Amino acid sequence: MSYGESWGRYPKTNSTLHPVQWLHEPIKFESDKRYLPYGQGRSYGDCCLNDAGVLLTTNGLSRIISFDRQTGVLRCEAGLTIDEVLRVIVPAGWFVPVTPGTRFVSIGGAIANDVHGKNHHTSGTFGRHVLAFELLRSSGERLLCSPQQNTELFRASIAGLGLTGLITWAEIQLKPIKNAGIEMESVRFSDLEEFFQISGGSEKDFEYTVAWLDCVSSGSAFGRGIFMRGNHSAADAKQCRASRLKLAVPVDAPGFALNRWTVQAFNSCYYNKQRQKSVRSLVHYEPFFYPLDAVLDWNRIYGRRGFFQFQCVLPPTAGKTALSDMLREIVASGNGSFLAVLKEFGDLPSPGMMSFPRPGVTLCLDFANHGEKTACMMKRLDAMTREFGGAMYPAKDAWMTADNFRRYFPCWQEFSKFIDPAFSSSFWRRVSA
Amino acid sequence: MQHVLIIGATSGMAMEVAKLYAERKCRLFLVARNSEKLAAVESDLKARGAESVAAQVVNLDETDKHPALVAAARDFLGQLDVVLIAHGVFPEQAKCESDYRLTESVLRTNLLSPISLCTHLANVMQAQGGGTLAVISSVAGDRGRQSNYVYGSSKAGLSAFLSGLRARLAPRGVNVITIKPGFVDTAMTAAIKKGPLFASAANAAAGIVRAIDARRSIAYVPWFWWGIMLIIKHIPEVIFKRLKF
Ligand SMILES: Cc1cc2nc3c(=O)[nH]c(=O)nc-3n(C[C@H](O)[C@H](O)[C@H](O)COP(=O)(O)OP(=O)(O)OC[C@H]3O[C@@H](n4cnc5c(N)ncnc54)[C@H](O)[C@@H]3O)c2cc1C
Numbered sequence A: 001m002s003y004g005e006s007w008g009r010y011p012k013t014n015s016t017l018h019p020v021q022w023l024h025e026p027i028k029f030e031s032d033k034r035y036l037p038y039g040q041g042r043s044y045g046d047c048c049l050n051d052a053g054v055l056l057t058t059n060g061l062s063r064i065i066s067f068d069r070q071t072g073v074l075r076c077e078a079g080l081t082i083d084e085v086l087r088v089i090v091p092a093g094w095f096v097p098v099t100p101g102t103r104f105v106s107i108g109g110a111i112a113n114d115v116h117g118k119n120h121h122t123s124g125t126f127g128r129h130v131l132a133f134e135l136l137r138s139s140g141e142r143l144l145c146s147p148q149q150n151t152e153l154f155r156a157s158i159a160g161l162g163l164t165g166l167i168t169w170a171e172i173q174l175k176p177i178k179n180a181g182i183e184m185e186s187v188r189f190s191d192l193e194e195f196f197q198i199s200g201g202s203e204k205d206f207e208y209t210v211a212w213l214d215c216v217s218s219g220s221a222f223g224r225g226i227f228m229r230g231n232h233s234a235a236d237a238k239q240c241r242a243s244r245l246k247l248a249v250p251v252d253a254p255g256f257a258l259n260r261w262t263v264q265a266f267n268s269c270y271y272n273k274q275r276q277k278s279v280r281s282l283v284h285y286e287p288f289f290y291p292l293d294a295v296l297d298w299n300r301i302y303g304r305r306g307f308f309q310f311q312c313v314l315p316p317t318a319g320k321t322a323l324s325d326m327l328r329e330i331v332a333s334g335n336g337s338f339l340a341v342l343k344e345f346g347d348l349p350s351p352g353m354m355s356f357p358r359p360g361v362t363l364c365l366d367f368a369n370h371g372e373k374t375a376c377m378m379k380r381l382d383a384m385t386r387e388f389g390g391a392m393y394p395a396k397d398a399w400m401t402a403d404n405f406r407r408y409f410p411c412w413q414e415f416s417k418f419i420d421p422a423f424s425s426s427f428w429r430r431v432s433a
Numbered sequence B: 001m002q003h004v005l006i007i008g009a010t011s012g013m014a015m016e017v018a019k020l021y022a023e024r025k026c027r028l029f030l031v032a033r034n035s036e037k038l039a040a041v042e043s044d045l046k047a048r049g050a051e052s053v054a055a056q057v058v059n060l061d062e063t064d065k066h067p068a069l070v071a072a073a074r075d076f077l078g079q080l081d082v083v084l085i086a087h088g089v090f091p092e093q094a095k096c097e098s099d100y101r102l103t104e105s106v107l108r109t110n111l112l113s114p115i116s117l118c119t120h121l122a123n124v125m126q127a128q129g130g131g132t133l134a135v136i137s138s139v140a141g142d143r144g145r146q147s148n149y150v151y152g153s154s155k156a157g158l159s160a161f162l163s164g165l166r167a168r169l170a171p172r173g174v175n176v177i178t179i180k181p182g183f184v185d186t187a188m189t190a191a192i193k194k195g196p197l198f199a200s201a202a203n204a205a206a207g208i209v210r211a212i213d214a215r216r217s218i219a220y221v222p223w224f225w226w227g228i229m230l231i232i233k234h235i236p237e238v239i240f241k242r243l244k245f
């Protein structure tokens, strides 16, 4: 990773880096500068960028303050990554309550985007499991925020996109596990109708659900994919060590150029790899949750121009046709990526004012940057999301218009009262323009 | 269980090394000059699973405090299986050129202080008849370059000292390792623009612990610096003196 870039490597910006290394050290905020916390830069668009401003880099803030092995309460500095957290807690029989599809994110970043995972329908967002954190404001004040104290700032900072101040440390409630294994099952579905059926039928019995969707094929293969569901293994520890190297998803980085044909081939291979209707296996949590992490810096395969990610949620009221309309548009463009992800969110509320997840189905995929053509596609998808009454995810966005942003996040005005006067981001300047 | 003494424990690289030993459930004794930083590192290592951790605040330039320090570490740890000496400073070369006092202080911290520590530690370890003494020098000590020869000479002196000490202690079962990092992303290099040659502190630490486990003599971290320095050391002086780096 190079500092000061986002994962999509777009847009290109220029900012000064100010490393924050120690909790106790004060930061000198200068009145003519604009600041933004920066975690691991795993956001795709511009929410972790601050063109012409200062990025407060937090990768040095990576110490654990306390870890109660009995209660599973972890207090750590905000730059600590989920990767490091897991290294410590899994052997002690604990797991993170919610994890995104990469473990290379910081705790601060997980809070500021209020990330969600495959267990959204059972556990909600990351913010629901945050017991407290300290917020450093540019005034030098350090505020303890929790559901009981500085409640409003607590709610504004979860999904607060780094704009309310720097989270210096956070306390999180972990959840107990028996071992590092996941009992998983993958089920082929042949169209979107069947996806909704399987998804609905899996919610009760499976803690984790997600689907991979073929977003290239049309005709009879339109809307096909593989549904993956799983639970933490209840067996005694040590049993599933060996399966760590077994990748649940074949993400051998394509060493060849990404184009329509290779992407098509990948999608077909992926779908046809699984011959049976359904396959059960016991896998280590790494390939289950983090298939892409096996290929470090995989974002570079898209080259210097970078790529865009698109993620929206479409509400149940939009109907199932909304999703197929959108997918049809993507298939027709021939511009879709080699991994599209589909998941139904649950209805558990987040404390975060500006939290993205809400009931409905979320669709998420990459687009290599082919210039103008791709830009048109992104704008089109933004417009469709709005038309269907959905919302787009700031962590994955470089395109939504200011007008649409306000539709997607109706609390934005209330939220903006809590923004620290010295903090700003490229994203915020774009959507509040 | 290993008993590990880490001197300069708040250094970016040393903190990562200590994490690895904490995960191995070792007993750790930490030394650094800043009490607030040291307390943060101490609780981190406890939370990560260290068997027990003790810490002492000392400005390591004060060599007269070293004997008591080594004694305190030995009392707490019982024996010294692994010792890492990591503290150091990286001055601005240009400032040293007009300020001899600065150069002198660099030599005190980077050369005299570790030499004093090694002198006391060597005798303790020789008596116990085993253990590993790992000291962080630098690739910069392999050849003086115009852009950082004051720092380079402090590390060159240290490397020479360690090479002699290694030979003295080898027959007694004590392994002395000269660790030579290349560019590592820590507070020391915060002002330097990061290029592809930069390693993360965690990567460097993994290399250091591997070298300690394998009882190596000299360890370039990451290993490819061995090749780079081989070339740099063999550039003829007539050419080298024209190089700007
Ligand atoms: C392969 C991959 C898969 C992903 N899968 C998912 C997924 O399944 N679900 C999901 O929700 N997201 C997912 N994401 C997105 C990612 O989880 C979020 O973008 C996350 O916020 C990144 O964390 P980070 O530490 O890299 O933060 P950055 O990207 O560096 O920053 C993100 C935001 O957090 C703020 N921030 C960072 N640190 C602090 C702090 N200490 N205090 C205050 N604000 C701070 C920044 O200012 C910025 O606004 C995925 C990303 C990748 C690359």
Ligand SMILES: NC(=O)c1ccc[n+]([C@@H]2O[C@H](COP(=O)([O-])OP(=O)(O)OC[C@H]3O[C@@H](n4cnc5c(N)ncnc54)[C@H](OP(=O)(O)O)[C@@H]3O)[C@@H](O)[C@H]2O)c1
Pocket: B008, B009, B010, B011, B012, B013, B014, B032, B033, B034, B037, B058, B059, B060, B061, B086, B087, B088, B089, B090, B109, B136, B137, B138, B139, B180, B181, B182, B183, B184, B185, B186, B187, B188, B189
């Ligand atoms: N980073 C690199 O690229 C690189 C390359 C080659 C070699 N090295 C060497 O690697 C070692 C570790 O450095 P680092 O990269 O981890 O840098 P670092 O994070 O800056 O660590 C240097 C440490 O030395 C401590 N220190 C300096 N003077 C001291 C004194 N008088 N008494 C006690 N402690 C003192 C500092 O304490 P404070 O925190 O209190 O200031 C700091 O913790 C150093 O010997 C360095 O020369 C580094």
